[in-house]
Amino acid sequence: MTSDAAASLAVPTDADLPPLALDIDGTLTTPDHTVDPRVFDVLPDWPAPIVLATGKSFPYPIALCHFIGIPERVVAENGGVVCVDERVRLTGDADRVAAATDAFLEAGGDLCWGEADTVNRWRETEVAASRDADADLLRAVAEEFDLSFIDTGYAYHLTDPAVSKGAALREAAAVLDREASEFVAVGDSMNDASTFEVAREGYAVANADETAREAADVVLDEGYMDGTLTALQRVIEQADR
Template sequence: MVPPLVLDIDGTLTTPDHRVDPRVFELLPGWDAPVVLATGKAFPYPVALAEFLGRDHLVIAENGGVIYDGVETTIDGDPDRCWAVVEAFLERGGDLGWGGDDTVNRWRETEVALSIDVDERLLREVAAEFGPGVEVVDTGYAYHVKSPDVSKGAALETLADSIGLSPASFVAVGDSENDVSTFERAGKSYAVANADDAASGAADHVLDRGYMDGTAAALEALRDGVSPV
């Protein structure tokens, strides 16, 4: 039997140029166990992907701020405090970095995402002035201003319990520091080869290949009943 999965999206189910890899639509629709999509993106993105995969909508969005178990949505975090940090950052000359694109934060409910090209030093300096109730997480694709007690790992505990499973029954695959908490709760964890130092250090195994190349190899091995490494 295949294990339940908790999968990051960006950098894990994608190509190096940020497209969803078509192998996702070959490997995941028939996966005979729950598949949780756990991402830093806003809620509509993983729900849409689950829909097109023909999977139950088991979703962790906004780095754990939004959880959906197919029936009930759970929201956690302090978006007002996050926006206060961002507004102070903007007042001091910062920029969200998305140009005219407002879709990045349009549906975001618990945090704020800024482009990876913004002034990180200034952003972290402003966030520090707001004290321990807020943090900045670098996912490699964006800086997320979020509540520190919100995480993908904590969300996995909540979602797994709601569907009658233990977090330790899951296999996790990811690529960045926001996946560390997931790796800590899952029974087995794999970092793709393009993973940052935090994810690579926290994973049980680092795969030989990056992006969906690594994830596909791991899923194929799990499907065939052999170790991915």
């Protein structure tokens, strides 16, 4: 799908379309890391539930839902926070993550976000470090505290290994009286692999990393929002058959 064709995607609001699990960074954004304005045209018309599943802290996807005009159904912090239909649940061992972060800083590490650190200021279940941070030290700390080290391509994350977007999608689906296996998922990073594994179908956009590509059912030729729109067009076409 070309950029022009993607812009003309028409969502049939009366069709029996599946619910969606959509990553944000690299999936609903431009190559410049800004939200692609086409999300405001397409997502409000989707007739089935949409869950935004991201590595960002809780306020970011909530705000995006608000501005798009869709219900606040989100998986944040790589699965550490689940919010669906006004039910909010935190998962994972946040105390262990906090202890690991302290150890990282005491060893001379720096999260590299600056004094305000708006990336972590509202984070509740994990910690994220800039990709300018010392990755080797972060990996060592993760191993010491039995945490997962996730490189999303945008940041490094330390999180409880029991936490994942896929597990969180199962929980979100249950609140919606759905099965995770009904969802179509679109993403670009290793943190989306678990979502692909539980969803009915997983699409990796062209800019996806190797882990996401291997886990996806379909690897698209288009990247970023162009790829997402191509995936949605394919879903619409499948529903028409």
